[in-house]
Amino acid sequence: MSKLHISTIINGEPEEFLCEPEETMLDVLRDRLSLTGSKEGCGSGDCGACSITVDGSLICSCLMLAAESEGKKIETIEGMSDGETLHPLQQKFLEEAALQCGICTPGMLVAAKALLDENPDPTETEVRFWLAGNLCRCTGYDKIVRAVLDTAQEIREIK
Amino acid sequence: MNDANNKWIGKRTIRPDGADKVTGQATFGADTTMPGMIWGKVLRSPHAHANIRSIDTSKAESLPGVKAVITSVDVTNYPLDKPVILGIQDMRWMTRNVMAREKALFHGHPVAAVAATSQKIADQACKLIEVDYEVLPWVVEIDDAIKSDAPILHEFIEFEGKPSNIAGTLEHKKGDVQTGFEEADVIVERSFTTRPVHQGYIEPHACLVSVSADGRTTIWSSSQGQFMVRAMTSMLTDIPQSSIRAIPAEIGGGFGGKTIVYLEPLATILSKKSGRPVKMVMSREEVMRASGPTSGSKSTVKMGIKKDGSIVAAQGTYYLQAGGLPGSPIRGAVGCAFAPYDIPNVHALGYDVVSNRSKVAAYRAPGAPIGAFAVECVIDEVSEAIGMDPLEVRLKNAAKEGTKAAHGPVYPRIGYYETVEAALSHPHREIPLGKLQGRGVASGFWFNAGGESSSQVNITEDGNVVVTTGHPDIGGSRASIANITAELLGIDYKRVSVLIGDTATIGYSNLTGGSRVLFASGMAVTDSTEKVIVSLKERAAKIWDIDPEAVDWEDGYARPAGANAGMFDPLSLEELAERATETGGPIGAGSQLNTAGAEGGFATHMCDVEVDVELGIVRIIRYTSFQDVGLAVHPSYVEGQMQGGAAQGIGWALNEEYIYDSEGKVDNPGFLDYRMPVCSDLPMLDTVMIEVPNPKHPQGVRGVGEVPLVPPLAAIRNAIYDALGIRFYGLPMSPPVVLEALEQREAAE
Ligand code: FES
Ligand code: FES
Numbered sequence: 001m002s003k004l005h006i007s008t009i010i011n012g013e014p015e016e017f018l019c020e021p022e023e024t025m026l027d028v029l030r031d032r033l034s035l036t037g038s039k040e041g042c043g044s045g046d047c048g049a050c051s052i053t054v055d056g057s058l059i060c061s062c063l064m065l066a067a068e069s070e071g072k073k074i075e076t077i078e079g080m081s082d083g084e085t086l087h088p089l090q091q092k093f094l095e096e097a098a099l100q101c102g103i104c105t106p107g108m109l110v111a112a113k114a115l116l117d118e119n120p121d122p123t124e125t126e127v128r129f130w131l132a133g134n135l136c137r138c139t140g141y142d143k144i145v146r147a148v149l150d151t152a153q154e155i156r157e158i159k
Numbered sequence: 160m161n162d163a164n165n166k167w168i169g170k171r172t173i174r175p176d177g178a179d180k181v182t183g184q185a186t187f188g189a190d191t192t193m194p195g196m197i198w199g200k201v202l203r204s205p206h207a208h209a210n211i212r213s214i215d216t217s218k219a220e221s222l223p224g225v226k227a228v229i230t231s232v233d234v235t236n237y238p239l240d241k242p243v244i245l246g247i248q249d250m251r252w253m254t255r256n257v258m259a260r261e262k263a264l265f266h267g268h269p270v271a272a273v274a275a276t277s278q279k280i281a282d283q284a285c286k287l288i289e290v291d292y293e294v295l296p297w298v299v300e301i302d303d304a305i306k307s308d309a310p311i312l313h314e315f316i317e318f319e320g321k322p323s324n325i326a327g328t329l330e331h332k333k334g335d336v337q338t339g340f341e342e343a344d345v346i347v348e349r350s351f352t353t354r355p356v357h358q359g360y361i362e363p364h365a366c367l368v369s370v371s372a373d374g375r376t377t378i379w380s381s382s383q384g385q386f387m388v389r390a391m392t393s394m395l396t397d398i399p400q401s402s403i404r405a406i407p408a409e410i411g412g413g414f415g416g417k418t419i420v421y422l423e424p425l426a427t428i429l430s431k432k433s434g435r436p437v438k439m440v441m442s443r444e445e446v447m448r449a450s451g452p453t454s455g456s457k458s459t460v461k462m463g464i465k466k467d468g469s470i471v472a473a474q475g476t477y478y479l480q481a482g483g484l485p486g487s488p489i490r491g492a493v494g495c496a497f498a499p500y501d502i503p504n505v506h507a508l509g510y511d512v513v514s515n516r517s518k519v520a521a522y523r524a525p526g527a528p529i530g531a532f533a534v535e536c537v538i539d540e541v542s543e544a545i546g547m548d549p550l551e552v553r554l555k556n557a558a559k560e561g562t563k564a565a566h567g568p569v570y571p572r573i574g575y576y577e578t579v580e581a582a583l584s585h586p587h588r589e590i591p592l593g594k595l596q597g598r599g600v601a602s603g604f605w606f607n608a609g610g611e612s613s614s615q616v617n618i619t620e621d622g623n624v625v626v627t628t629g630h631p632d633i634g635g636s637r638a639s640i641a642n643i644t645a646e647l648l649g650i651d652y653k654r655v656s657v658l659i660g661d662t663a664t665i666g667y668s669n670l671t672g673g674s675r676v677l678f679a680s681g682m683a684v685t686d687s688t689e690k691v692i693v694s695l696k697e698r699a700a701k702i703w704d705i706d707p708e709a710v711d712w713e714d715g716y717a718r719p720a721g722a723n724a725g726m727f728d729p730l731s732l733e734e735l736a737e738r739a740t741e742t743g744g745p746i747g748a749g750s751q752l753n754t755a756g757a758e759g760g761f762a763t764h765m766c767d768v769e770v771d772v773e774l775g776i777v778r779i780i781r782y783t784s785f786q787d788v789g790l791a792v793h794p795s796y797v798e799g800q801m802q803g804g805a806a807q808g809i810g811w812a813l814n815e816e817y818i819y820d821s822e823g824k825v826d827n828p829g830f831l832d833y834r835m836p837v838c839s840d841l842p843m844l845d846t847v848m849i850e851v852p853n854p855k856h857p858q859g860v861r862g863v864g865e866v867p868l869v870p871p872l873a874a875i876r877n878a879i880y881d882a883l884g885i886r887f888y889g890l891p892m893s894p895p896v897v898l899e900a901l902e903q904r905e906a907a908e
Contacts, residue, residue, distance in 0.1 A: 004259075005872060022468050028190075029889075030190075034192075035189040036183070036186070036187075036189075037182070037184065038183070038276075039187070039189075039362065039411070040189065040363070040440075041361040041362065041411075041443065041830075042362070042443040042829060042830050043442060043443060044443065044643075044829055044830070045829065046443075046829060046831045047361055047443075047830055048828035049361055052676070056393075068897070069480075072209075075641055077183035078183050079665015080180070080182070081181075081182055086178070086181065086182070090181040090182065091232055093177075094173045094177040094178070094181060095171075096173070096795070097171065097172065097174070097635065097795035097796055097798075097799055099180055099181070100412075100633070100634040100635060100796070100799050100803065101178070101360070101361075101362070101409075101411050101412045101633055101634065102176075102180035102181075102185055102411070103187060103359075103361045103411025103412060104183075104361050104410065104411075105180050105181055106183045107441070109181060116593065124606075124837075124843075126839075128838045128839040128841075129838075129839045131619040131838040131839075132837045132838050132839040132840075133836060134838065135358055135830060135837060136361070136797070136838075137359045137361055137412050137414070137803070137835065138412055138634060138798055138803045139197075139802060139803050139806075140799075140803050140804075140805055140806030140836075140841060140844045141801070141804035141806070141838045142798075142802045142841075142843050142844045143795070143798075143799060144838070145838065145843070
C-alpha cells in the first residue's frame with residue numbers, strides 16, 4: 001500500500017509528512033519528525049508517556065493513527081516552552097524536583113498543562129485523578145502533584 | 160558536614176540535566192538514530208520449557224530487507240561446568256539469558272534475532288524462523304519446583320546429591336537459637352508468601368549499536384552502568400573491551416533492572432554481521448515477559464520474645480525464585496531480615512530456586528523487602544502477644560553502634576534507633592483513626608555499597624568547572640555532585656557542570672546500584688576536587704613566590720594564610736585559570752578509587768490504611784517514612800528516593816504480581832493488568848530525614864535509594880490488621896484476596 005500524505009500543524013508550525021496507514025502518531029513524531037520528547041512506555045495507552053494534545057484535547061499519541069492528524073493542531077512537549085523561557089509548570093517541576101529519571105516528565109507536563117488550561121484551580125484530588133493516566137515509577141507522585149498545585153496557584157496570582 | 164554554614168551541600172539546587180528533561184530534549188535509550196541504521200527484533204520462545212533441537216533461519220535470511228539473523232551459535236558460549244564471574248553475575252547464565260542455548264527456559268526466552276531495514280520486515284522475518292522444539296514439562300511455583308518429582312531445569316545442578324531446582328543456599332548464624340527459644344516467654348512462628356514483582360521502569364530497554372569494519376564498536380544504551388555494558392558485551396561477543404565504547408544514554412528508570420544486558424550483545428552481533436548500525440527497543444510486553452522481575456518467595460519466620468520485650472531468638476527460612484537461571488537475591492533476604500535488631504541468637508537460611516520464569520534481576524534492595532516482610536509481620540504479632548507497642552519493641556531491640564549483626568559486621572555509628580524514636584514522637588501517631596482504618600509500622604535495612612568509582616575535575620580556561628563521573632544518573636546524582644564540588648571550591652553552583660563520561664572518557668566505575676553512587680562518586684569527586692585545590696594553592700604560591708603551605712583556599716579564592724605569609728590580594732579561580740599556562744599548565748585532577756565504608760541504611764515506616772469492605776480495596780490514607788539518610792546532600796532527591804520507594808512498596812503490597820496461565824505464560828504482561836500505583840491511588844508521602852552522618856564518608860553520605868522499599872510491605876499488612884483484625888500472610892493483598900478473607904470471616908462467625 002502506498003504512503004499517505006498528511007498536512008498538519010505541530011507546535012504552531014505547518015508540517016507535512018508521509019506515513020503508512022497503520023503508523024501511530026507517536027511513531028511519526030519520534031521516527032519521522034525527530035520529535036523524541038514524546039516517549040513510548042507501553043504503546044497501549046496505559047502509561048501516558050506519549051501524551052500530546054490534538055486540537056486542545058489530551059490524548060495518548062500511541063493510540064492515535066498518524067493519518068488522523070490531517071488538518072489538526074498538535075501540541076507536544078517540544079512546543080511547551082517559549083524559546084528559552086520555560087512554561088511555569090516546567091520551571092516548577094525543576095524547582096520542586098518533580099522528576100527523577102525524567103522519562104515520564106514530558107507526558108506529565110503535557111497532561112498537567114492540559115489540566116490547568118481547563119481548570120486553573122484544581123484540588124489535589126482533581127490533580128490526582130487527571131494525572132492517573134500518567135505513570136511515574138520514580139517519584140511516588142508527591143512532588144509532581146505539589147508542583148502542579150503550586151504552579152496553578154502561581155498562575156492565578158499573576159493573573 | 161551539613162552545618163548551617165554550608166552554601167551548597169544540603170541545598171535544593173536545580174539539577175544540571177533538568178532543563179533538557181522538562182523540554183523533551185534529553186536523549187534516552189530509544190531517542191537516537193544513526194545514518195544507515197536498521198532495526199533488530201528478537202524471536203522468543205512460545206514454550207515455558209523446551210529443548211531446542213534445531214533452528215532453520217534460511218527463509219528469514221532470504222526475505223528482502225533482512226540483513227542479519229543470529230542464534231546462540233553467534234553468542235560466546237560459557238560451558239556449564241565452569242563459573243565465569245563478572246560482578247555479581249555468572250556469564251554462564253548471562254549468555255543463556257540473552258539467547259537460549261540448549262533449552263528455552265521460559266516463555267519469552269530469546270531464541271534468535273533478526274536485523275532488517277524496517278521494523279515490519281524484522282517482525283516478518285522472525286515469523287519465518289523455524290525452531291524445532293521438544294516441549295518439556297515445566298514448573299513455575301516454588302512449591303512445585305522443589306517437589307521430589309519436579310521437572311528439573313538443569314541436570315548439572317545438584318542439591319543433596321541429586322539433580323535439583325535448588326541452585327544454592329546461604330546461611331547466617333549467630334549464637335544458638337535452640338537455647339534462645341528456651342528463654343523466650345512467647346514464641347510465634349508464621350509462614351509467608353510474596354509474588355514476583357517487576358521493577359516497572361517506564362522506559363523499556365533500548366540500544367543502538369554500530370560496529371565498524373575494523374571491529375570498533377559504539378554502544379548507545381540505557382543502563383545502570385556503561386562499564387557493565389562494555390564488559391558483558393565484550394564477553395558475549397569476543398570484541399575486546401578496548402574496542403567498545405559504551406555511551407550512557409539518559410536512563411528512564413532502572414531500580415536494579417538495568418544492571419544486566421539483554422539487547423546490547425545481540426545488537427552488536429547483528430551490527431557486526433550486517434555492517435549497519437542496529438537499533439533494538441523492547442516492547443512493554445517483552446519487558447514484562449523477559450526482563451526482571453524480582454523473586455517471588457516463601458518463608459517461615461520464628462521469633463522468641465521475653466515479657467519485658469527483649470527478643471531472644473529468631474529464625475528465618477527463605478525460598479526465593481531465581482527464574483530460569485540461578486541467582487536470586489537470597490543474600491539480601493537472609494542478610495537484611497534481622498539486621499535492624501540486636502538479637503543474641505539468630506539463624507537465617509536461604510534457598511535459591513530455579514523455575515520456568517524469566518531470570519530475576521536486581522530490584523531496589525534486592526531480597527531485603529522479602530526478608531523484612533516476614534520478620535516485621537512476626538514482630539507485630541509478638542508485640543501484641545506480650546502487650547507492648549510494636550515501636551517500643553523495636554526501640555528496645557534496636558541495633559546500635561557495636562551491635563554484631565548476624566550477617567557479620569559490627570555496626571559503626573548507625574541511625575536505626577533514631578528512626579524508631581522519631582516515629583514514636585511524630586504527630587502522625589496521634590492522628591485519630593476512623594472506622595475501618597488502621598495504622599501499621601515496620602522497619603528495614605539495606606547494606607549499601609561502595610566499590611569502584613572514577614572522577615575527573617577540570618578547571619576550564621575561563622575559570623569554571625567541569626566534573627565527569629562514570630555513573631548513569633538515575634535520580635538526580637549530578638545535582639548532588641555539583642553541590643559537593645561547589646561547596647568544596649567555594650564557588651557558585653551554577654559554575655559547575657557535571658557530566659557522565661562514557662567508557663572511553665572516564666575511568667572504570669561500577670554500576671549505579673546498591674545505593675552506592677553518591678557515596679562512592681562523592682568520595683572520588685571530593686578527592687579530585689581536593690587535588691585541584693592543592694594545585695590552585697601551588698599556583699598562587701608560585702605567583703606570590705611564597706610557600707604553598709602559606710596559601711589558604713577560601714570561598715573560591717587563594718589567600719595568604721596569615722600576616723606572616725605576606726600581603727597579597729586574593730586570587731580568584733578565574734584569575735588562576737587565566738594564568739594556568741605560566742603556572743604549570745592545565746588545572747585538573749582525576750581520582751580512581753575502590754571505596755569502602757558505605758555502612759548500612761535503616762528506615763522505619765508508618766502507614767495508615769482504610770479498607771473498602773464492599774470492594775476489598777485497601778487505600779493508603781497517610782504515610783510517613785523515617786530514614787537515617789546520613790547526610791542529605793540534596794534533600795529533594797533524598798525525599799524523592801524515600802517517596803518513590805514507599806510507592807513501589809505500596810504497589811508490591813497491594814496489587815502487583817505476575818499471573819501465569821495454564822501454559823506457563825505470563826497472563827498480565829502490560830500496565831493495564833500489571834497494576835502499579837497511579838497518582839490517584841496514593842496520598843502525599845511524608846518524609847522525615849534523620850541525619851546521622853556516616854563517619855566513613857567525607858560528607859557523611861549513606862546510600863538512601865534502596866532501604867525505602869524494605870519496610871512498606873509489612874507496614875501496610877500490619878495496618879490492615881489494625882483496621883480489620885485480619886492478618887494476611889501473603890502478598891499482594893489485592894481486592895479479591897481481601898474480599899475473600901472478609902467473606903471467610905463472615906462465614907466463620
Ligand atoms: S506509550 Fe502511549 S500510553 Fe504508554
Ligand atoms: S521520574 Fe522516572 S518515571 Fe517519573
